Amino acid sequence: xxxxKSVVIKGELNGSEDLTIEGHVxxxxxxxxxxxxxxxxxxxKAQVFAKAVIVLGEVTGNVTASDKVDIRDNGSVDxxxxxxxxxxxxxxxxxxxxxxxxxxxxxxxxxxxxxxxxxxxTxxxxxxxxxxxxxxxxxxxx
Amino acid sequence: xxxxxxxxxxxxxxxxxxxxxxxxxxxPTKALKKFLTSLTQRESPVLLxxxxxxxxxxxxxxxxxxxxxxxxxxxxxxxxxxKQDALEKLPEALAKRFAQADGAVxxxxxxxxxxxxxxxxxxxxxxxxxxxxxPDGALLAFFGTVAPPPVPRYTKYIVADExxxxxxxxxxxxxxxxxxxxxxxxxxxxxxxxxxxxxxxxNVREILFRKPAA
Numbered sequence: 483x484x485x486x487k488s489v490v491i492k493g494e495l496n497g498s499e500d501l502t503i504e505g506h507v508x509x510x511x512x513x514x515x516x517x518x519x520x521x522x523x524x525x526x527k528a529q530v531f532a533k534a535v536i537v538l539g540e541v542t543g544n545v546t547a548s549d550k551v552d553i554r555d556n557g558s559v560d561x562x563x564x565x566x567x568x569x570x571x572x573x574x575x576x577x578x579x580x581x582x583x584x585x586x587x588x589x590x591x592x593x594x595x596x597x598x599x600x601x602x603x604t605x606x607x608x609x610x611x612x613x614x615x616x617x618x619x620x621x622x623x624x
Numbered sequence: 625x626x627x628x629x630x631x632x633x634x635x636x637x638x639x640x641x642x643x644x645x646x647x648x649x650x651x652p653t654k655a656l657k658k659f660l661t662s663l664t665q666r667e668s669p670v671l672l673x674x675x676x677x678x679x680x681x682x683x684x685x686x687x688x689x690x691x692x693x694x695x696x697x698x699x700x701x702x703x704x705x706x707k708q709d710a711l712e713k714l715p716e717a718l719a720k721r722f723a724q725a726d727g728a729v730x731x732x733x734x735x736x737x738x739x740x741x742x743x744x745x746x747x748x749x750x751x752x753x754x755x756x757x758x759p760d761g762a763l764l765a766f767f768g769t770v771a772p773p774p775v776p777r778y779t780k781y782i783v784a785d786e787x788x789x790x791x792x793x794x795x796x797x798x799x800x801x802x803x804x805x806x807x808x809x810x811x812x813x814x815x816x817x818x819x820x821x822x823x824x825x826x827n828v829r830e831i832l833f834r835k836p837a838a
Contacts, residue, residue, distance in 0.1 A: 553679075568679075568682055568683070568686060570678070570679035570682055571679060572679070574677065574679070576695055577677075577696065578694070578695065579692060579693060579694045580682050580692070580693045580695070581686075582687055582690070582692075
């Protein structure tokens with residue numbers, strides 16, 4: 483389904499099919515099991531809940547997706563994103579927070595220890611780095 | 625110029641991969657690994673990224689490290705003020721910009737933002753960063769060590785892996801400011817201690833700051 487350029491919606495938008503918005507929506511958008519696409523002309527000031535959200539236009543508000551948020555080139559999001567997968571293209575604008583809901587990171591902790599061990603064994607990346615690999619505070623504070 | 629030199633020159637000039645590498649060279653980083661180690665010691669670390677949003681960095685920190693990431697593109701703020709010829713208002717804007725609570729952030733990627741700021745703006749930013757960083761949190765910052773280039777450019781830092789970054793340059797309205805000496809850097813972040821400092825061959829000093837534990 484499409485919401486065209488000239489359409490302005492204020493309020494709550496619920497749906498049970500994929501939706502593309504090219505117009506303006508203010509309020510709340512809920513497409514829990516479906517894909518929401520904000521087209522290049524779409525302007526959204528809303529809390530968004532969907533399975534997947536593809537942004538080519540502008541979104542101001544928090545975006546929650548159970549699968550993926552994809553901000554394409556020239557797409558813009560001002561708000562907080564909660565989604566297990568987030569893709570942000572090179573020319574996209576984003577301001578806010580990203581929470582990928584990955585609770586706990588035992589592997590990462592293991593990696594950190596391995597990294598620390600490797601760090602101890604590794605020599606400097608560059609000769610200058612080795613020479614200067616000491617706190618700047620040491621001897622350089624006036 | 626000999627034949628081999630000419631062939632080499634032509635090869636370098638014409639090869640798209642070589643041109644791309646020149647435009648976005650991969651540079652070593654020593655401090656990033658230590659910064660990552662500090663982050664991974666936390667269960668669900670909160671990260672504040674002051675650079676322009678980079679999709680692969682968001683994936684790296686979000687998916688691989690489980691960070692909650694706040695993206696605050698300070699370059700864009702500088703650009704906006706520079707284009708409006710209102711750089712004198714930047715310190716005030718930076719002082720008001722960060723909505724995070726005191727001590728709410730585990731790590732800050734400051735990149736080389738400070739090099740682009742006037743002293744009052746840098747001071748306003750540093751004050752906010754020291755406020756939002758939790759005790760024992762880490763802040764990674766880069767500082768140029770040679771005079772800034774005549775053409776204003778800024779750099780997008782893309783994490784290639786824990787030991788290397790892609791430096792992708794882009795046009796800027798406001799370029800780097802005169803180089804900060806160590807004394808000025810330490811004064812700017814006087815609420816933090818220098819945990820590690822690396823002077824790299826490509827004229828960048830990487831400093832990993834830590835906030836003293838309460």
